[in-house]
Amino acid sequence: MGGIFIAFKNINYTDGIFHSPWVGFDNFKFFFTSSDAWIVVRNTLAYNTIFIVVGTLLSVLFAILLNEIVSRRILKAYQTIFFFPYFFSWVIVAYMAYSFLGPHGIITSYMERIGNQSFDFYTETWIWPILLTFINIWKGLGYVSIIFYAGILGISQEYYEAAAIDGASKLQMVRTITIPLLMPLITIMTLLSIGKIFYSDFGLFFFVPREIGQLYPVTQVIDTYVYRMLKVSGDIGMSSAVGLFQSTMGFIIVLISNFIVRKVDEENKLF
Amino acid sequence: MLARKTWPQVIINLLFILFSLTCIIPLISIISISFSNEVDIVKNGYHLFPKIFDITAYAYILYQPVQLLNAFKVSLFVSFFGTFVSVAVMAGIAYALSREDYRFKNSLSFYVFFTMLFNGGLVPTYILITNYLHLKNTIFALILPYLAIPWFILILRSFMQKIPLSIVESCMIDGASEFRIFFQIILPLAKPGLATVGLFMLLHYWNDWWLSLLYVEKESLVPLQYMLYRMMNNIQYLTSASNMMPPGMKNADLPSESARMAMAILAAGPMLMVFPFFQKYFVRGLTVGAVKG
Numbered sequence: 001m002g003g004i005f006i007a008f009k010n011i012n013y014t015d016g017i018f019h020s021p022w023v024g025f026d027n028f029k030f031f032f033t034s035s036d037a038w039i040v041v042r043n044t045l046a047y048n049t050i051f052i053v054v055g056t057l058l059s060v061l062f063a064i065l066l067n068e069i070v071s072r073r074i075l076k077a078y079q080t081i082f083f084f085p086y087f088f089s090w091v092i093v094a095y096m097a098y099s100f101l102g103p104h105g106i107i108t109s110y111m112e113r114i115g116n117q118s119f120d121f122y123t124e125t126w127i128w129p130i131l132l133t134f135i136n137i138w139k140g141l142g143y144v145s146i147i148f149y150a151g152i153l154g155i156s157q158e159y160y161e162a163a164a165i166d167g168a169s170k171l172q173m174v175r176t177i178t179i180p181l182l183m184p185l186i187t188i189m190t191l192l193s194i195g196k197i198f199y200s201d202f203g204l205f206f207f208v209p210r211e212i213g214q215l216y217p218v219t220q221v222i223d224t225y226v227y228r229m230l231k232v233s234g235d236i237g238m239s240s241a242v243g244l245f246q247s248t249m250g251f252i253i254v255l256i257s258n259f260i261v262r263k264v265d266e267e268n269k270l271f
Numbered sequence: 272m273l274a275r276k277t278w279p280q281v282i283i284n285l286l287f288i289l290f291s292l293t294c295i296i297p298l299i300s301i302i303s304i305s306f307s308n309e310v311d312i313v314k315n316g317y318h319l320f321p322k323i324f325d326i327t328a329y330a331y332i333l334y335q336p337v338q339l340l341n342a343f344k345v346s347l348f349v350s351f352f353g354t355f356v357s358v359a360v361m362a363g364i365a366y367a368l369s370r371e372d373y374r375f376k377n378s379l380s381f382y383v384f385f386t387m388l389f390n391g392g393l394v395p396t397y398i399l400i401t402n403y404l405h406l407k408n409t410i411f412a413l414i415l416p417y418l419a420i421p422w423f424i425l426i427l428r429s430f431m432q433k434i435p436l437s438i439v440e441s442c443m444i445d446g447a448s449e450f451r452i453f454f455q456i457i458l459p460l461a462k463p464g465l466a467t468v469g470l471f472m473l474l475h476y477w478n479d480w481w482l483s484l485l486y487v488e489k490e491s492l493v494p495l496q497y498m499l500y501r502m503m504n505n506i507q508y509l510t511s512a513s514n515m516m517p518p519g520m521k522n523a524d525l526p527s528e529s530a531r532m533a534m535a536i537l538a539a540g541p542m543l544m545v546f547p548f549f550q551k552y553f554v555r556g557l558t559v560g561a562v563k564g
Binding site: 062065066070078080082083087088090091092096097098099102105108142170203207211227230236240243 | 300313317318398477496500553
């Protein structure tokens with residue numbers, strides 16, 4: 001935490017961290033006046049918003065549908081298979097993506113055959129938001145849907161039995177029992193991910209698009225930006241300023257969203 | 272009546288089978304590419320099933336695999352040693368936090384969990400590790416930063432909170448020391464929790480590329496995942512000297528595409544073999560953590 005100082009200083013190695021001159025908010029100013037600032041902040045927020053919305057919807061849907069599977073054996077099989085992507089590191093996922101999208105990739109060769117011209121995924125910027133969303137959801141779906149599934153298992157069967165006696169259809173049960181009773185869990189999970197909205201999955205954005213400069217406008221996020229600034233240009237002051245900005249914003253967002261939830265529904269608040 | 276009941280089932284199953292396929296096919300594709308013939312790949316592209324079965328890629332990477340073996344060694348050591356130490360550390364913290372009669376319980380929990388919400392960011396951490404702890408290019412840089420992960424402490428704490436305090440109190444009356452209670456009573460009772468978190472940590476350490484990306488430049492400390500990352504851009508990295516090529520293979524017919532995928536298989540393989548068997552622990556860990564965040 002002492003490192004917060006760095007953000008406000010002009011670091012030079014002869015003076016060391018604590019004796020370098022103070023520069024106030026210059027490091028921040030430098031970042032926010034650069035054209036990168038808008039792009040990386042936009043990318044981070046946009047991607048995370050898509051991930052949260054699509055990811056939550058899909059995993060709740062999967063959890064509800066998993067609950068409809070009658071056979072225990074089949075259920076176990078699905079769970080195990082859905083969990084598979086979670087076990088791969090992002091580096092491996094990047095290799096998998098490459099095996100489909102690379103110059104000799106399975107999808108690439110298919111597209112070249114029907115389009116009759118060469119095609120390179122790693123230079124097309126428009127396709128990456130879709131690809132990254134797909135890959136991210138693909139990797140996390142098994143994991144998150146099991147959390148929700150466990151939540152559904154925790155709902156007392158009596159509600160469903162009573163509803164069945166009253167002649168409720170499956171769909172009605174889902175709408176009036178499962179979803180309302182799952183809401184606290186959904187809120188907690190969403191709050192946790194909203195708290196991390198200024199952070200992104202470094203591995204996804206760093207490895208999967210294979211560090212191709214052409215794709216930076218759609219793949220550069222705050223995390224990769226800070227890393228590249230630190231490792232490539234070695235600008236400690238500025239990368240630290242960006243990092244601090246990220247942390248502070250994330251913290252504020254958590255407080256705000258928790259405040260809103262507390263207003264709307266006291267029960268579901270995080271703290 | 273029967274038809275109305277089964278149709279939704281069919282649709283659900285179709286959806287799930289479809290998603291299962293998207294989970295499995297990428298794995299099949301890298302396996303089959305690793306067994307494909309390089310010339311065929313360059314000419315016809317990758318295929319989901321190898322057209323010409325070929326194990327040159329494996330012959331190539333397993334011929335004098337000095338780098339590879341070393342990376343395996345680093346990964347194995349970091350995974351097992353790291354898991355052991357981190358579980359020990361986190362169990363200690365979690366136990367202290369689970370004790371109702373611990374005076375600094377609230378302030379310590381705040382100290383631990385506040386880092387989940389707010390931290391200095393990448394640069395201060397980096398400087399702490401490199402300039403103050405001087406851990407750059409040591410194996411501890413790959414272990415130390417993950418020793419206390421708040422989320423897992425949370426999971427362990429909820430496991431330990433289920434152990435009634437009266438057990439601890441009755442031990443105290445019998446004259447057991449705090450250490451004895453911790454090691455002989457609490458740890459055995461919290462075994463399922465320890466196993467769960469241990470498995471998560473094992474996976475976490477094995478799959479980690481982040482710490483090596485930041486702190487490792489020395490060749491002898493490169494773990495598997497980092498090696499794989501470097502190979503993505505430069506296959507030559509695997510055999511930096513061309514005299515390590517198997518006899519009869521020239522630099523020109525280096526099976527670069529298939530060798531990459533073969534490496535990926537070797538790096539992902541061990542965990543994939545082991546983990547489906549531990550899946551139930553994973554599920555349990557997830558659900559315990561989910562009860563209250």
